Amino acid sequence: MASLADSFLADLDELSDNEEPILDNEDIDAENMEEDGDGDMADLEALNYDDLDSVSKLQKTQRYNDIMQKVEDALQKGTDISSQGMVLEDDPEYQLIVDCNALSVDIENEIVIIHNFIRDNYRLKFPELESLVHHPIDYARVVKKIGNEMDLTLVDLEGLLPSAIIMVVSVTASTTSGKPLPEENLKKTIDACDRALALDVAKKKVLDFVESRMGYIAPNLSAIVGSAVAAKLMGTAGGLSALAKMPACNVQLLGAKKKNLAGFSTATSQFRVGYLDQTELFQSTPPSLRDRACRLLAAKSTLAARVDSTRGDPTGKTGRDLREEIRKKIEKWQEPPPAKQPKPLPVPDSEPKKKRGGRRLRKMKERYAVTDMRKLANRMQFGVPEESSLGDGLGEGYGMLGQAGSGKLRVSVAQSKLATKAAKRFKDKHYGSSGGATSGLTSSLAFTPVQGIELSNPQAHGNLLGSGTQSTYFSEIGTFSKIKRT
């Protein structure tokens, strides 16, 4: 860490060398500009631990002092409603408000810088504190209270932190690896804490002032969300026009706390709400509707901010109308659903039956389908009398079953189109057979009464039916249908 700091410092020394002559020549009037520039540089120089003043320069600037003075005066003067006829930008109060907004952002940045400074210094004493207490102002207060004390039971942190955090801090302090600070370091740290707290107080003053003037600057926005929240939103956004340019989703998140404190569950933390959750409208909605309410509120307040930024409605009527609209919508969401009426029965036989299809149904239907044997028995050859069961035309006719000239003696049950599983099973069982799946009982010869011996191709399917020419009895894939014990 030290070597890194050294390398950075080495880089910076070059830069500062170049800027030195320019700095000396600058006018005091332009001090503001250069202070900002210095502020940026001071950011980098914050690694120089020794001097607080080199880190935090804001309180020394002319601009800061001017604005704070004006704010104090204005706060003491009380609410001063200037003439509405004046164009907004010319009004000195408006200018002051704009400056205040920018200043509050600057103060926040300054506080962060100082917080880093304090933290870097205090790390020697109590390194874990920075991960337990996130908020810079709280951190500064705690550091000030603890000072150089090693035993935290002597330090009373009540009121500075929530009790759970105090407990965690005390426990961690008892096992900390830090050592007490040397005297000058301690003094510098305490100074920095004081500086941070003073800046915080100043920021509060500025915000109070902006809030009191809010009704004049942004009447519509403050009609919806209230002047305190409106002031905060404007402060965080950096001005009314900046707020107006933001999309509503960003407005919703302004001021949202990101980090969760150690040990606290994240289940209860409200998701994605910022300053808007302090508005009265939001607080009065039931928790289940809060997400929707927040989105609605952000959208309408963005509209109001846009109206205000162009001074479209100085009376604030638009804001009040929007507020009414929001209130009505939230009430409507809370209405119970209409009572269910019992449905009348449908007219009998008016809805056609839904026919189902699919593999399962087809398989079921196959069991009742007309078999190939029956099909053959139903047909007759032309000019050839059919055989019958009782002979001479009595009994059931056999049709084309077993007719001469067909080449086949027996008709088999056709392999079911869907009996793929069965086929697969028997294919697996053919581990003994070599090539071809013919059983040992099929023969190419057929003995027929008329022609004598007929040669037929056992592979060729007959003309009678598609596939209904394989022997059932000696089928390769057929199973035993019934085995009777005798």
Add this chain to the structure above:
Amino acid sequence: MSFLLRTLTRKREVDDIIRDTLDQVLVLRFGRESDPVCLHLDDILSKSSRELSKFATIALVEVDAEEIQVYVRYFDITMIPSTVFFFNAQHMKMDSGTADHTKWLGSFHTKQDFIDVVEAIFRGAMKGKLIVNCPLPPQKIPRFQLLFKDV
């Protein structure tokens, strides 16, 4: 309860309702409000009137009104309550195992029985039949003993 159903007291009203109910079964209950069996039947009728509203209309006829006596004589109504079914101005008969097929005597055991009877009448009527079989098992059909008075 029976305020949901129309009560008819005039002959003209009965004529109109028979003529004007198209493609729906018309259920006319002949009875009086003081009779407990009639009240039970009315309760069933009113509770099922919304469910059957797509294919049946139900109305109550006060049997004590003078103009209605014409119908009482025509349908030979002696038992209170009696229910007569119509479809497109045709009188529908139902064979429920009792002697009288032209009307339904008494009340029903449950609401579902009544719905079944109306559905059977509707299906038969849509097919063009004038007499249908009762879908209820015999134990659900109220039976009455025929007592001859002064005979």
